[in-house]
Amino acid sequence: MNTKALAALAFCSGLLSATSALADQPHPWQLDLQAAATSLASEVRWFNHYTLWFIVPITLFVLALLVIVSVKFRRSANPVPSKTSHNTLIEVVWTVGPVVILLFFAVPSFQILTNQLTLPEKPDLTLKAIATQWKWSYEYTSVESGPSFDSLILEDKDRASYGKEDKAAYPRLLAVDNDLVIPVGKVVRLIVTADPEDVIHAFAMPSFGIKIDAVPGRMNETWFKADREGLYYGQCSELCGKDHAFMPIAIRVVSEDKYQAWLAAAATDLSGANKALLAAVDGSKSVDVAGAN
Numbered sequence: 001m002n003t004k005a006l007a008a009l010a011f012c013s014g015l016l017s018a019t020s021a022l023a024d025q026p027h028p029w030q031l032d033l034q035a036a037a038t039s040l041a042s043e044v045r046w047f048n049h050y051t052l053w054f055i056v057p058i059t060l061f062v063l064a065l066l067v068i069v070s071v072k073f074r075r076s077a078n079p080v081p082s083k084t085s086h087n088t089l090i091e092v093v094w095t096v097g098p099v100v101i102l103l104f105f106a107v108p109s110f111q112i113l114t115n116q117l118t119l120p121e122k123p124d125l126t127l128k129a130i131a132t133q134w135k136w137s138y139e140y141t142s143v144e145s146g147p148s149f150d151s152l153i154l155e156d157k158d159r160a161s162y163g164k165e166d167k168a169a170y171p172r173l174l175a176v177d178n179d180l181v182i183p184v185g186k187v188v189r190l191i192v193t194a195d196p197e198d199v200i201h202a203f204a205m206p207s208f209g210i211k212i213d214a215v216p217g218r219m220n221e222t223w224f225k226a227d228r229e230g231l232y233y234g235q236c237s238e239l240c241g242k243d244h245a246f247m248p249i250a251i252r253v254v255s256e257d258k259y260q261a262w263l264a265a266a267a268t269d270l271s272g273a274n275k276a277l278l279a280a281v282d283g284s285k286s287v288d289v290a291g292a293n
Contacts, residue, residue, distance in 0.1 A: 041209030
């Protein structure tokens, strides 16, 4: 094989590996959605692949029609244009066809939306996320004397003090100073709102399959249950001002014993609890992040 062929093969291999790697954060040349960490995200990923079976053939069919019309009915090949103004069969097909296709989209999409918005009766943990230009504030409302703290984007000058110098695990523009910590395998009810004097934001976590608006003066609810430990990144997904792009979300999913240890320490010493948890998960390499080897 020549050099160009080898380069092309390597490029294609890179694209394929990017889609199969853990994608708890955006990955260069990523073609698929982020790897699912919840059942909700698995349903969203399935629906994305399902729709491609319709979208790709339709796109190719329309392209073929455009090429045929451009070639067959160009002026030089067809100097006398057709006087046909109506075709009942064609009109029936292009009316009924899209309706049937939309029904194939509607049924599973409504099912997914229902699952996303139907809250479990007895969640294991209730959290509150409050959005403000341009940070997230978290409260562990279902825990007696639970911690509450702000979470802001991590600046490069503060990486050493927070123990987050590894930019592969803690990427620029996604890493935060204080991660939201939750236990694996537990149902989490998330109440989302925004400061009454602020603007609309949106809490989005692609790996969890959730995205919900944070509206001033209104409380919205969603839920998730993380199936595997890891560090997951999301962002505010509603244009909220000049620093909209600098309002990331970081959720760290850990084992039950690590969560309980962090929770007990965070009530009185959040910084110390975060450092102890960071040493525990990073030291044992138990946190999976996209691109990590």
